[in-house]
């Protein structure tokens with residue numbers, strides 16, 4: 001009787017959440033370090049950019065009139081270590097922590113709701129393997145009300161089959177949260193109803209002010225560039241005239257993108273109907 005009870009308790013604690021079992025660690029590393037550029041917000045920045053030894057240990061990301069946003073330490077030395085895989089996955093994809101509180105902006109929750117179950121499991125599996133880095137970056141302060149949730153609860157999400165297709169390019173564009181930056185920003189998040197991909201989000205930093213450009217198939221956007229020029233801007237951070245592009249676009253992360261993934265993203269960008277700058 002006692003033995004049976006103990007065995008049952010052990011089974012309950014040890015059983016992995018079905019939806020997140022067997023995450024592909026290599027795929028997770030590729031997504032976190034390249035396509036999704038989590039470290040562009042979660043890794044401390046020094047004068048020379050990302051501090052590699054403090055990978056994902058958290059930093060102050062953005063201070064606006066509406067909030068002070070601090071991306072937490074998401075290495076195994078952070079509080080995420082105490083969360084189950086399913087809880088960590090939910091925080092990433094739906095922006096809800098185990099205590100029910102909402103993860104605030106600019107964590108790209110609007111885009112991340114598209115993450116497939118398999119890719120979410122891969123991301124979580126990889127995060128469990130990164131070196132633990134002791135660092136307490138502090139806590140965010142939101143002076144705007146956050147919504148009760150970013151959408152209805154997600155049960156299961158699937159991705160289009162990988163390939164150089166518009167659909168898979170759209171999926172990667174969501175994971176790379178391109179349109180969180182390349183759309184006008186409002187206190188409620190990016191304006192995707194009127195402004196999707198039309199640019200107009202101003203970023204202020206040590207580099208000055210830079211406004212995200214229009215990525216639609218319009219003369220204000222990418223219509224005048226060849227595919228090769230667009231690809232070079234995305235992964236090398238270099239304009240066609242050879243001048244370097246400014247932060248905070250995560251060129252250094254995107255540089256490691258597989259050629260076919262980059263092709264898929266550009267194919268998708270070409271499919272976005274042209275619209276002028278907002």
Ligand code: HEC
Pocket residue numbers: 031032036037038039040041042061069070071072073074078079080088091092097102103104105106107108123139140
């Ligand atoms: C554009 C910036 C940005 C990017 C990119 C980003 N995050 Fe975040 N993330 C944040 C901010 C800011 C917070 C904290 C918001 C708050 O305090 O409510 C956060 C919170 C989190 C949390 C909650 C942790 C906790 O202790 O509460 C997790 C988990 C997380 N991010 C994981 C990720 C992963 C994994 C990626 C990449 C797939 C990622 N983030 C990409 C900005 C970002």
Ligand code: HEC
Pocket residue numbers: 173176177178179181182203210211212213214215221222230233234244245246247248249250254265
């Ligand atoms: C964190 C914000 C951010 C993210 C994420 C981001 N971008 Fe950008 N992007 C910018 C900013 C700001 C510029 C302007 C840089 C400059 O002109 O110096 C830019 C420039 C560009 C340009 C050059 C366009 C032109 O007309 O000059 C292209 C193309 C582009 N981004 C595509 C993408 C794609 C595709 C993704 C996703 C894979 C992406 N960006 C993700 C902020 C971002």
